Amino acid sequence: MPDDQLLQDVPVLTPRTLLVGEQRDTFRAAAARAYSEGEHSVAAIARHSRRSSQFVRNVLIEAEVAFRPLPWQLTRQQPPFVTQQRDDRPPSANDRTVDNWPPPGKRLRPEQQESVTSEFRRKYDAGASIQALAEESGWSYGYVHRRLAETGPLRSPGGNVRSRRRQRGSGPQPPR
Structure with a gap:
């Protein structure tokens, strides 16, 4: 169960706020704790902080956080957005x-x-x-x-x- 207190520790940012220096370090540490210890998703942290998932992912990469595998990666299946290639299809050029x-x-x-x-x-x-x-x-x-x-x-x-x-x-x- 995700720890909501760790998510609340992640700062809520106003639009067009440029994170530099100590502010970025604070955000990076809080986001890394919410992801690693609090088991929150990148999307949940992005929604809370009012930033894009890509931004949060980049900050977590800066913090050298090990990403959890996605559910479809645990079952070794194709991701849902990848279409399976059929073997009975006629060959293309x-x-x-x-x-x-x-x-x-x-x-x-x-x-x-x-x-x-x-x-x-x-x-x-x-x-x-x-x-x-x-x-x-x-x-x-x-x-x-x-x-x-x-x-x-x-x-x-x-x-x-x-x-x-x-x-x-x-x-x-x-x-x-």
């Missing part, structure tokens, strides 16, 4: 470990970009779809599409090769 693909989302050096692009092109020319390449590598569909478009023509949905779009201003101009 971040879970995949493919030997020759660099991790998605990282900026690639030029030589890495060239090797990734040539690998994409080799597999694409062998018949792999852009979607299949994106799923295998973990990179987005748009990234794979851009890399392939830079290296040459792409297949249309029917399997035919699409011609590159004519750039504006090139070729014969229609009469005005």
Whole structure:
């Protein structure tokens, strides 16, 4: 049972009171006694002193107080705010470990970009779809599409090769 007298010994502070010197030492000693001997929580001391829990925790750290384990730490369970990861979930792109693909989302050096692009092109020319390449590598569909478009023509949905779009201003101009 927490000792209320030790909590009453902790000074009640007015807003914007800066604790320095002897005042801080007094507050630190009283808060440390209320926490260690009085078995009050950091939150209870913070409410009483009208300071934040973080402030009280920092003062207790200054006083070198050993913190008590939280209830969920005593039972060796996950804390209530951490969601359990299920083993039956499908793997995401971040879970995949493919030997020759660099991790998605990282900026690639030029030589890495060239090797990734040539690998994409080799597999694409062998018949792999852009979607299949994106799923295998973990990179987005748009990234794979851009890399392939830079290296040459792409297949249309029917399997035919699409011609590159004519750039504006090139070729014969229609009469005005």
